[in-house]
Amino acid sequence: MPPKQRKIAIMGYRSVGKSSLSIQFVEGQFVDSYDPTIENTFTKSTRVNGQEYELKLVDTAGQDEYSIFPAQYSMDIHGYVLVYSITSSKSFEVVQIIYDKLLDMTGKVHVPIVLVGNKTDLHMERMISTEEGKRLADSWKAAFLETSAKQNESVADIFHTALLEIEKANGNVQEKSSCVIS
Numbered sequence: 001m002p003p004k005q006r007k008i009a010i011m012g013y014r015s016v017g018k019s020s021l022s023i024q025f026v027e028g029q030f031v032d033s034y035d036p037t038i039e040n041t042f043t044k045s046t047r048v049n050g051q052e053y054e055l056k057l058v059d060t061a062g063q064d065e066y067s068i069f070p071a072q073y074s075m076d077i078h079g080y081v082l083v084y085s086i087t088s089s090k091s092f093e094v095v096q097i098i099y100d101k102l103l104d105m106t107g108k109v110h111v112p113i114v115l116v117g118n119k120t121d122l123h124m125e126r127m128i129s130t131e132e133g134k135r136l137a138d139s140w141k142a143a144f145l146e147t148s149a150k151q152n153e154s155v156a157d158i159f160h161t162a163l164l165e166i167e168k169a170n171g172n173v174q175e176k177s178s179c180v181i182s
């Protein structure tokens with residue numbers, strides 16, 4: 001089977017770790033310094049369920065509640081990774097605003113999304129519980145993960161889950177059929 005080409009945008013409030021997650025996944029390293037992103041694109045080949053993918057990751061500039069959703073991210077993107085930091089209530093509010101704008105811009109009722117609560121290594125500073133994150137993702141019918149870009153905790157899972165969500169949206173479900181033939 002030839003590789004499938006997939007493009008995923010990573011969005012969220014400033015400083016939640018969008019670039020760190022991308023760099024950890026693509027280059028396997030963590031950079032402690034903070035350098036705000038304008039836009040960066042990373043490419044990586046990866047295999048999920050025996051299928052090879054050529055993945056383009058678009059690491060977007062941090063958004064806030066007043067940002068206009070950039071029109072270029074409503075087209076030509078197969079799936080979205082929406083990131084907040086578990087240490088920032090503000091970033092959790094902003095991710096919900098981004099979600100609303102995303103649905104408005106794409107005009108779709110369902111978009112493949114993985115909601116990510118990053119920075120789990122900073123557990124003493126946690127403001128958003130796992131349950132709150134999970135509840136939000138459930139309300140969107142999206143996948144949910146908590147991660148640490150710093151400790152490389154569940155980082156690859158984000159992108160593998162996003163690819164599976166995209167397959168699901170295309171009707172390619174891997175789950176066992178519950179249909180009984182008699």
Ligand SMILES: Nc1nc2c(ncn2[C@@H]2O[C@H](COP(=O)(O)OP(=O)(O)OP(=O)(O)O)[C@@H](O)[C@H]2O)c(=O)[nH]1
Pocket residue numbers: 012013014015016017018019020021031032033034035036037038060061062063118119120121122147148149150151
């Ligand atoms: N402790 C900890 N720090 C992290 C983690 N991920 C990112 N950081 C730090 O948080 C800061 C912001 O990380 P970035 O990856 O630049 O965040 P961003 O979301 O791309 O930021 P913008 O480009 O402004 O939107 C940096 O100092 C990172 O080192 C993490 O999992 N744990």
